[in-house]
Amino acid sequence: MSVPSSDSNNTPTLNQKQHFLLSVLYFFSRRSLAFLQGLGLMLGTIAAWFPQGPAWVIRRNLKLCFPEQSERWINQVTRQNLIHTAQTGLEFTKTWGMPADYSIAQMKEFENIELFLEAIKSPKGCLVIVPHYGNWEFMNPWVSQQSQPVIMYKPSKNPIMDKFVWEARSRLQASLVPTDEKGVKSILKTLKSGGVSILLPDHVPHDNGGIFAPFFGISVWSGILSSRLIQKTQCAVVMLSCTRLAHSAGFKIVADKVDPEVYSTDLQLSVNALNRSVEQLIRRDPSQYQWTYKRFKKCETLKNVYQ
Template identity: 25%
Template sequence: MERPRFRAAFLHPRFWPLWLGLAVLWLITLLPYPVLLRLGRALGWLMLRVAGSRRHIVRRNLELCFPALPVAERKRLLRENFASTGIAFFEMATSWWWPASRLRKLAHIEGLEHLRQAQADGQGVILMALHFTTLEIGAALLGQVHTIDGMYREHKNPLFDFVQRQGRERHNLDATAIEREDVRAMLKVLRAGRAIWYAPDQDYGRKQSLFVPLFGVTAATVTATTKFARLGRARVLPFTQERLADGSGYRLVIHPPLADFPGESEEADCLRINQWIEQAVSRLPEQYLWAHRRFKTRPEGEPKLY
């Protein structure tokens, strides 16, 4: 896709409310990082009380994935998850607008040698990530030290789409934004030895998925990771990130490439990926994006879970 360009149409009065909101958000990002964390938690507290449908989805997901947890612990996770989501709003803004030097101080990156080794070997990389609430700032921090291409879905509001893409791509001056449905472009990029951020942990429907267990619940799981790795001749490197509890920033970990992947079947690969997802999410459940209806698509004859 071409680089985002400013258009005179963005000055139309219908965009003025969004311009005002963006200006206020930019001013807020000038505050110290600890203050932004506190503001994010306050925003999460407000969201918890007004976002009834999303609150129900988060609560239901926690019930399905952690049935053995005491009710009180699941309630605590619910509160902390909304706090993390509120913080993510300001993390998004800082990743777009903070000076690179200021942003870089928050990064604690491990395993970068796995990316560089693949690049040296001329192999593409599927950077297999997850939808943690920290995904926006995590991608920005990693993008400062290594070019990452990304799957992209255009936002309905053209001004917001412009601001979002400009904010994201400033960390990767030679990065490529690939339409989510453009498989041919993704394979081309992988075969050219580049790295692509890709997350296989959401429900994309029955057509492109297999049903395998996730946290003991049958889940529609995309088979694209296997197809991309095989056809793109790429390595799959799991990638995780976390917001550090001491307020010092973020720990980003690029894990070693999955051995013998793709495996003997797409089903075995999907199960292996879901088992990795379980481990990563169980370690930081409060920072995961539980507001997605992960178990929306059901096998024939099974009742809806939401």
């Protein structure tokens, strides 16, 4: 299988082994969605047999966030989450490896989408909040078609994935900016000119990029970038999520309003509200969230959560 070429200024030259692995990624990107989701079901089920690794992290996160739930519920959601995680990872290869039109065509159902379509018309710009829930990457082409957003891009430490993802992102009707001060200035300029930007709000930020704020009742280190941008621009804010439909029938995009306190001039109140908005989405279906991520590795009171 041939591998598309890319701009050498953007991605490094790959050695023979890396080129082979990149070809494997392209191979999976050419498999049917049903095949990939079926494979993800099998891999996730197998992963659930092993209590360590990702399964342990998922269980730890679920017990922190849902202490009222039974052990049976924790085990069930852990298994479901491992399956969703495997399916999402394989689906990533599909949306990154195929033309944007393919992913756009897979968006079969929409709920409250008028919230998004109205928000992107705001003369003060629109900030689209996209948590790590469902398959956030698969809807990127559709969102880009509607709004030509500015998206932050952090090069992967893995040159194979970086090449693969860079080529995919470069095909979108979107502008890529770095995850640094220059990128933040680009997003601020975009919003002030009435444009659209997308941010994922639920990572653990660096030491200078966060404050402690409640998330599932736990004071956790939370990003302030989204709240700062909202305060400086008074832009419209909307949250989007994308989940797969049963029987490989495509995907559903849901638009949600955020907690109105996200517009507060008090940074703490704004970040609290953003965390509440993400939490509310997760509670809709906890199995869809990226629980393999160590979200609670920096807490105000809890220490060494993952040891």
